[in-house]
Every structure is written in structure tokens, then in C-alpha cells.
């Protein structure tokens with residue numbers, strides 16, 4: 001079962017307005033498809049947010065830069081109780097818990113009631129973020145480029161989402177991502193499957209095969225998918241595995 005915890009209240013690092021961040025308390029997947037570029041489509045669930053859009057100023061920010069200023073409590077059931085019940089409430093566990101919820105609810109600042117939910121960053125906004133220096137350290141550059149890569153492949157997954165990049169930008173991003181993941185480890189690939197898949201999508205099929213044909217990956221489904229499609233000279237993103245609760 002997928003359950004949601006009470007939303008966290010964050011302050012926007014750009015405009016300081018409060019905004020709500022929904023939080024998952026537990027996750028149960030009802031089906032997932034994994035793709036050769038590492039993207040996983042999980043039915044009914046969004047992905048963990050690391051970069052988002054403020055509902056007040058529409059600025060793009062990294063979640064880790066937004067300070068958590070509280071928890072948004074849910075509205076309690078009516079406590080328009082007669083005075084005697086209110087007084088006795090402290091002796092009854094259930095009533096005491098309702099009174100505690102009421103206190104928490106009354107403590108919520110007015111501005112939080114009007115706070116909007118933080119929004120997911122979308123295709124063109126990712127392009128903007130990368131062009132405007134939000135990939136300001138290696139980890140952030142990697143996250144942005146990887147999200148852009150996935151966004152560029154969504155149309156080939158059968159999604160109605162269009163590639164937010166031009167053909168030139170798409171190619172530059174593949175090159176940029178490849179450079180980012182090989183920068184620190186030219187000899188020993190730290191993300192061999194990502195590297196092989198990028199090479200395949202860049203039509204560098206032989207280099208991709210040199211990685212995935214390594215006997216170490218003989219039992220790896222992703223390596224097999226990349227190898228098969230590199231031999232077919234196919235550059236499109238492919239399904240690696242798919243399952244659902246109906247299986």
C-alpha cells in the first residue's frame with residue numbers, strides 16, 4: 001500500500017514563501033517498467049524530487065537548499081465538545097489524542113493554509129536550469145543531465161511528452177553526460193551500463209559493445225539488451241523488464 005505522511009512545510013530559498021512537500025510513508029509498487037537508460041516507470045508514483053519549482057515565485061530550486069520549517073498537520077475531527085467532555089478528555093486516550101491534534105492544528109500559521117504544493121520540474125525547465133548554472137557541482141550536473149536524457153527519451157517510450165531539447169541539444173547532452181560520468185574514472189568505468197547505453201545512443205556501437213560484451217556482465221539483462229540493440233544499430237531507448245501485480 002502506498003501511504004502518505006503529513007506534508008513537510010518548506011521555505012522557498014528564492015522567495016521565502018512556505019510550500020508543501022508531500023512525503024511518502026511507505027511504497028508498494030503495483031507495476032514497473034525499467035528502461036535501458038535507467039529510467040523506471042512506476043505506475044501511479046512520481047519520482048523522488050531533488051529539484052523542483054516553487055508554487056509562489058515559479059523559481060527552480062534544489063530541495064536540499066529549501067529549509068524545512070514545519071509539518072502540516074491535518075484538520076482534526078470536530079472538537080466542538082461541551083466543557084465537561086473537554087475536561088474529561090484528558091483522561092481518555094482517544095479524546096486526548098484528538099485534543100492534541102486540535103492544538104497542533106491551531107498552531108499552524110495562517111500562511112501555511114494557503115501554501116501550494118511544490119511542483120515537479122518539467123522538460124523545458126530542465127533545459128533552462130542547466131543553461132542557467134543550476135548544475136553547479138558535479139552531482140547536480142549529473143542529476144540535471146540524466147533527467148534531461150530521460151525526458152528526451154520519453155517520446156520513444158510511447159509517452160505524449162515531447163523531447164524538450166533540439167536535436168543538437170540532445171546530442172550535446174549525451175556527450176556532456178558521458179563526459180561527466182567518465183571524467184573522474186577514465187580507466188575504470190563507475191557506471192558501465194550508463195556509459196554503454198550513452199555510447200549506443202550516440203551511434204558509437206563498437207565502443208558500447210566493448211563494455212557490455214565483457215564476460216562479467218554475461219548474466220546482466222541490461223547488458224544483454226544494450227548488446228542486442230547495439231548489434232542492430234538501434235539507437236532508441238528499449239525496455240529491459242516489465243512487470244505488474246497482474247503477472
Ligand SMILES: [Zn+2]
Nearest residue numbers: 012015054057
Ligand atoms: Zn519561491
